Amino acid sequence: MQITLHHAHEARSMRILWLLEELGATYELRSYDFFNKSLRSEAYLAIHPAGRVPSVEIDGKVMLESGAIAEYLAEQFPDVGLHRGPDHPERMAYLELLHYAETIGQHLANLTQGHIVLYEDWMRSPTQISLETKRLAKVLGRLELLLRDGRDHLLASGFSAADCAVGYGIWLAPRFVSLDKLPHVAAYRDRLMARPALQKALPPEGAKRIYSKDFYEVPDV
Structure with a gap:
């Protein structure tokens, strides 16, 4: 291939x-x-x-x-073993979580637009950024509920492609929202960061990055 x-x-x-x-x-x-x-x-x-x-x-x-x-x-x-086939008992959950990544990604994209792509203060809407920040925290809250049963990954059966899809958003989210109130999401993020494959997907030393700040504050509304 x-x-x-x-x-x-x-x-x-x-x-x-x-x-x-x-x-x-x-x-x-x-x-x-x-x-x-x-x-x-x-x-x-x-x-x-x-x-x-x-x-x-x-x-x-x-x-x-x-x-x-x-x-x-x-x-x-x-x-x-990173997919869950039609006969797998977690097939439905796998597909739904795999595509839930786009729900998270939508808010991340809007925050990237508001904080970074619209680079002049007059271009930005503090109201829009504030709303998107709250929405991102809310969609992460669903994962907090899912992970509180002690599972290591999104599916009880173990790591899957859904973790890569959603995990990108979990990796990026702390640029915009604190995970202090999402301890299970924070612990999940730590587990993902320890994976060698994720480390290989990070930008190499000296590469030009999209995100230059560790955290992007919500501007005053």
């Missing part, structure tokens, strides 16, 4: 980079700068017309949606 991942450091494509490392897959990585116009080049727009990451080329065919990419790739490496 020939796999090419189009990626920008710290963007949602990190989910797929992490998953590929967990799967032990052989792949080619093509990295782009989130802030320059490389994602809007004619060559890249021919792959992803919206100029976003991730996009993955698999044996000459292109996939663009990270949830679908994660689901498909996990199925291609059945011996690794």
Whole structure:
């Protein structure tokens, strides 16, 4: 299988980079700068017309949606055990959590837009940033309830592609919200950070990052 991942450091494509490392897959990585116009080049727009990451080329065919990419790739490496097939008792929970990553990602994207992409104070809406911060904390609260039964991962059956999908959001969330009131989410994040595959998906030393601050304060409304 020939796999090419189009990626920008710290963007949602990190989910797929992490998953590929967990799967032990052989792949080619093509990295782009989130802030320059490389994602809007004619060559890249021919792959992803919206100029976003991730996009993955698999044996000459292109996939663009990270949830679908994660689901498909996990199925291609059945011996690794990161998917849950149709007959698995946690199949429903697996699929739902895998795609819950986009619920988390929506609020992270809006906060990234508000704090970083809209770089001048006059461009920003403190009200919008405040609302999105509260919404992010609320969707993380669902995971706090799920994890309080003592499980190590999202599924009782163990680590899966859903952890890579959701885990990206858990990795990024403390840039915007405190996890002090979400102790089970915080402990889960620590477990994920200890995984060698996640460490390999982080930006290399000296790479240009999207997030330059450890924490982005909500501006005064």
